[in-house]
Amino acid sequence: MKWDALEEEPCSLARTVAVIGDRWSLMILRECFLRKRRFEAFQSSLGITRHLLAERLKKLVRFGVLRRIPYMESPKRYEYILTQKGLDLYPIIMSIVHWGNVHMVDSRGKPLLHEHKSCGKMFDPLMICSECGEPLNAKQVHTHPGPGARQETLPAKAPAKPKASRTAV
Amino acid sequence: MKWDALEEEPCSLARTVAVIGDRWSLMILRECFLRKRRFEAFQSSLGITRHLLAERLKKLVRFGVLRRIPYMESPKRYEYILTQKGLDLYPIIMSIVHWGNVHMVDSRGKPLLHEHKSCGKMFDPLMICSECGEPLNAKQVHTHPGPGARQETLPAKAPAKPKASRTAV
DNA sequence: ACGATAAAGTTCTATTTTAGAACTGTCAAT
């Protein structure tokens, strides 16, 4: 697949995957949320090749997830910080971490615990419906084409059959 | 990087990324949540090469995310359905879709709308703290090493310095 | 009976990506 093809798809998942859907981007973002900001810091804690790191950072900046700001003049040195768009990735990162906590831990338990400053407790993230507040699960969700759905290239033979899809994503 | 290295890391994000952290796995999972189950269905709707599709399906089965079940004897035909472990990926998929809805849509709006069967309304997913129920954001979260944290290979010189990390993942 | 079609892969070569290591340029410290 060409990467660019993903961006063009009328699918919010595909478009997001075009931005963060590779191992290294997700690992770099983990480091960003852990307050790492500099090239050397990313490189040494991830073990990513310098070549790829430079490439991925460029991509994340290009997509507006990170901002590259100078922290030292002469020699020019830059660090990478999350933009609001980047900070908004937090639920993705947290749901990934949570799934790993549930399904990929060994007998010792979670590698990392999360404390919610607001309430002071160790927590897990929980995904709920914005409308009724109930926890979400795939089987309780229907999807419908939205305004940005793919343009139906009306086939001559098959007439439009606008039925709600019985699906979840 | 070797893929296996990720699995071994004492990090729930890395371990999860080892399972679903590539473009095609995420796209295949999208199709799964959209009730696609068969090889040909995945292949034609994604445009993935048959070679890679076979490979990714094997991986997802190996990790227990999908189950391969025969739906026809002679000729043997199989379909792939989400296990509970796979269904538990729903919050990841939904948070990815939601970020795309917020940050990657064109002027026409969302490609897909989600209806919560329980309450009958179109919704967005919202991530909250399991303990206090408040919406989560990165800046309100501290992390602490958990029981499954990396074994400190105590360096002779640097004495253990057990301070809470001021971080978020 | 014969060829066409279908599903679920497998096999092959060409192209693209990634790994791994070395190199560059600018400055500060010893």
Add this chain to the structure above:
DNA sequence: ATTGACAGTTCTAAAATAGAACTTTATCGT
């Protein structure tokens, strides 16, 4: 004058992916 830090860039070899053809078992239409 040499060493080291930082933020990259450049190079070659190895691995992954794209794209197309091929395989196997069985059904359908004529």
